[in-house]
Amino acid sequence: MTGAAALGVAGLLDPRQSMADATKLQTVKSPLSTTGLTPTSYKDITSYNNFYEFGVEKDNPAQNAGKMRTRPWKVTIDGLVKQKKTVSIEELLSFKPIEERVYRHRCVEAWSMVIPWAGYSLSELINWAEPLPKAKYVQFLTLEDASVMPGLREINLNWPYSEGLRMDEAMHPLTLLTFGLYGEVLPNQDGAPVRIVIPWKYGFKSAKSIVKIHFTADQPSTAWNDMAPREYGFYSNVNPNVDHPRWSQKSERRIGAPIFSQRQPTLMFNGYGDQVASLYNGMDLKKYF
């Protein structure tokens, strides 16, 4: 990608791009996929969601998110970067091959899924964005549109929804810029048209329906951490040894499993410790929870 403008033109001329509204994505297999797990059903992944912009009940996003328009869609990349850029969703989709990545997904509420996401490593986009050496954090901002998001009035989070990562976390190959699941474009309730997925962190860290990626020198303020800093840390790595003040994180309920076999032990870093534990060497994970 030499520049957004050039890509934009290419996107317009490429006949395949007129298929942008089609639901299928061409995906390639990835060695970074978690193996040996049965993915949660498409139905459960797309009907049991936390996306508070569309309401607090698990079925609200599937009921209400349909009104959000995901085309046209632009993502602004700004802050501490060489040059501010705006890219369209078509440009993002055609930038790199889309990989299928099967990841465990662990919600801070102690339920979990196994999801075959589709996307490519966020590091690819960050390299292209050329952040300045001063940039130590990256912030993600979700669309804020009260005309299609009834939850904005219902819940007092600081909207727009903000999440953030330290630069080394954002650059980790597991951190996925995500466009689809089960080989299809994301349904709106799962964060269409583009979201991030950080499989070793609680789900709320993985911002949905992103409109802005902002590079900063200081730790950005993030929605749930602002709301209740004792309950939701900036890092929020999945950790069975650090309880949420109100509930245990030692185990989790697997979504879609029969009632008496739902409960499973929660794994350190959600099972991705071999790949990511070194990011936190020397850090007290009870303090930086």
Next chain:
Amino acid sequence: MNKRAIVALKFAVWLVCLAPLALLVYHGFTNDLGPDPTATVTHATGFATLRLLVISLAVTPLRRLSPRLAWLVRFRRLLGLFAFFYGCLHLLTYLWLYSGFNVAAMIDDIGKRRYIMAGMTAWLLLVPLAATSTKWSIRKLGGKRWQALHRLAYVSGISGVVHYWWIVKSGVRTPITITLVLAVLLLARVVWSVRQRVSRQAGVVTAS
């Protein structure tokens, strides 16, 4: 209200009170408890407990609105016992599905988590009420003492609502409806007792 109407109504109340359980059992057998069956059962039994408790607490204030509503009191025990029944099922979901009957883990959990403490308090307060729900208990305790004891139902309701607020995420306001209903019922009680006291004092003055 005549006897036949009361019997028919009691039958209807039984059906309505059993409906949440019947639905759970039906969905359990048809494998249709939703993506998170543990949560489905927990929420359904919790809601049933709190709603029935609040409905049972509404009987007395409603009855005071008009002497013609006196028959409502004949449903209070039934509603209260059903609230206790669902409270027991709700507690069972915690003991079984969340703790796997692991006593050590439970003690650790209860000590650490205020929402569990509030929920346990709400349930424990209902135990003596269920135990003294018979006519025999009223006679044995005497009307006044029995009545005083059964005001614990309000404390239980408040604990239940606090339990609800403490388990939802900060910023979520779904428990507001049941909280307001309970607050109105409490306020109605306070207003009633103040008016009683004032009219009694007025009575004393005129007598002397």
